[in-house]
Amino acid sequence: MSDSHGGHDHAPPPGHDGPLTYYQLKEIAVRELLIEKSVFTADDVRREVEKMDQRTPAKGAAVVARAWTDPAYKERLLENGTAACEEMGLDMGQTYYLVAVENTESVHNAIVCTLCSCYPRTLIGLPPDWYKSRAYRTRIVREPRAVLAEFGLELPESTVIRVHDSTADMRYMVLPRRPDGTGDMSEEELAALVTRDCMIGVAVPTAETVAS
Amino acid sequence: MDDHHGHHDMGGEPGGGPIDQTGHDYALWEKRVDALLMLLSNPSRALVRVDELRRGIESIGPSAYEELTYYERWITSISNVLIERGVYTSDELGRKMAEIETREESAR
Amino acid sequence: MTARFRPGEAVTVRRAPSIGHLRTPHYVKGRTGVVERICGDFANPEELAYARDGLPRRALYRVRFNQRHIWPDYGGPEGDTIDVEIFEHWLEPAREVEG
Numbered sequence: 024m025s026d027s028h029g030g031h032d033h034a035p036p037p038g039h040d041g042p043l044t045y046y047q048l049k050e051i052a053v054r055e056l057l058i059e060k061s062v063f064t065a066d067d068v069r070r071e072v073e074k075m076d077q078r079t080p081a082k083g084a085a086v087v088a089r090a091w092t093d094p095a096y097k098e099r100l101l102e103n104g105t106a107a108c109e110e111m112g113l114d115m116g117q118t119y120y121l122v123a124v125e126n127t128e129s130v131h132n133a134i135v136c137t138l139c140s141c142y143p144r145t146l147i148g149l150p151p152d153w154y155k156s157r158a159y160r161t162r163i164v165r166e167p168r169a170v171l172a173e174f175g176l177e178l179p180e181s182t183v184i185r186v187h188d189s190t191a192d193m194r195y196m197v198l199p200r201r202p203d204g205t206g207d208m209s210e211e212e213l214a215a216l217v218t219r220d221c222m223i224g225v226a227v228p229t230a231e232t233v234a235s
Numbered sequence: 236m237d238d239h240h241g242h243h244d245m246g247g248e249p250g251g252g253p254i255d256q257t258g259h260d261y262a263l264w265e266k267r268v269d270a271l272l273m274l275l276s277n278p279s280r281a282l283v284r285v286d287e288l289r290r291g292i293e294s295i296g297p298s299a300y301e302e303l304t305y306y307e308r309w310i311t312s313i314s315n316v317l318i319e320r321g322v323y324t325s326d327e328l329g330r331k332m333a334e335i336e337t338r339e340e341s342a343r
Numbered sequence: 344m345t346a347r348f349r350p351g352e353a354v355t356v357r358r359a360p361s362i363g364h365l366r367t368p369h370y371v372k373g374r375t376g377v378v379e380r381i382c383g384d385f386a387n388p389e390e391l392a393y394a395r396d397g398l399p400r401r402a403l404y405r406v407r408f409n410q411r412h413i414w415p416d417y418g419g420p421e422g423d424t425i426d427v428e429i430f431e432h433w434l435e436p437a438r439e440v441e442g
Contacts, residue, residue, distance in 0.1 A: 042339075042340070042343075043335075043336070043339055044307075046303075046304075046306070046307040046310050046311070047264050048332045048335055048336055048339075049310050049311075049314060049328075049332060050264050050267055050268050050271070050306075050310050051264075051335050052328055052331040052332040052335055053271065053310065053313065053314050053317065053328070054267060054271060055331060055335070056323050056327060056328065056331055057271070057275075057317075057322070057323075060322065060323070062274075062275070062280065062282065062322065063274045063280070067274055068267060068270050068271070068274065071269075071270035071273050071274055072263070072266045072267060072269075072270045075266060075269060075270065075273075076266070120382065120383070122405075135246075137244070137245060137246030137247075137368050137370075138243060138244055138246075138289075138366060138368060139243065139289055139292070140305070149261060149269070151256075151258045152255075152257075152258045152259060152305075153254050153255060153256050153258065155305055156254060156255065157245060157251055157252075157301075158251040158252050158253060158254040158255065159251075159254050160245050160246065160251075161245045161246065161247060161248045161249075161250070161251035162251040162254070164246040164247055164370065164425055165246070165247040165414055165417070166418065166419075167410075167419065167423070168418070168419050169418075170254065173253065173254055174254075174256070180419070180420045181420075183420070183422040183423060183424070184419065184423045184424075185407075185423070185424050185425070185426060186410075186423075186424070186425045186426070187425075187426045188246065188368060188425060188426065188427045188428075189428070190366045190367070190368060190427055190428045190429070191366045191382075191385065191388065191403055191428035191429075191430065192382065192383075192385045192403060192428065193382055193403075193405065193428055239360045239361060240360075240361040240369035241361060244361060244368055244369050246368050246369070246370045247370045247413075247414065284391050284392070284394070285391075286364060286388040286391040286392040287391070287392055287393075287394060289364060289392065290363070290364035290392035290393070293364060319394075320394070
């Protein structure tokens, strides 16, 4: 097994000032050929990029905050994640089913895709590099506590850890626990506490979390 | 026999090492590769299914899998599937890439 | 398609080599877990990968495994689990009750 890249998905070279890489050339060529052949238009590509840019962790955070403040909504979210997100006006696409897994006092959840990089992308956008890395994919299923500790999350042995490997048609989002001391916060204030990593399950929100 | 599995099927494999949490912002060309798959896999076109993309990525070999970046693997696989499907030929693609390289060089 | 297994039922993942494209990770092969839920019927990815229609759809399950049954050297407490989605044709009735 090669360790030459430290097991991470290294950052690609910058694209603009230097000559294009072979793969950047290939992307342009494929795109132009498909446009010439009327498979889609340049506008279709632009719109698709814009659509993905609009999918951010803030969308998922809004879903979490709603679940924290509206028990009936939380029930619907746990029952059918896709429908509950659509209820919030989110376009979830048609390609998978979203399953929300709830953290409780005694259970902590974390998500991974060991086979590729399945991720709740229509809810919270594209995954961070580490989620796709060899290090995370190999280790989170085998030594989740050590991995979570690397992310600064030390959980007591009394907390059960449930890892979810997204191998087929389900995608997962972690519904974190509402932090103590947030009783008088508004839904918007609560949403600001929920980071991307909280919804992957490598972090938990605190009353002082600043969502990035 | 049942222990034989692909390089991509890596859950629990040893040697993962520490997790590098530094990320990068996706470049426009990477977002475009992502957009290509979304458009091509859309049921209205169904030219590259997600499972075909994955099969293509899984077949590039362990060393290429590790050396290529994420979206480099994607564009490699997407293009191979399109050639298999007969959407364009490898000759067309090669000529187009050469044409673009010349165009971009003269523009710099 | 009618799902063959019910939630709560113990199932064992078939031991067979990974050929072509499949979504059954190697680390659960031969392992026994419990059906956590039936996810529904989905086109077979092993066929979709080769541009076929993947029909008939197959029942997909979320199976919960005890970490200590998967990794004999697992360092965490007894209750830790891992959930994996597995298609019905990779499952058989539990061969033995683990733990």
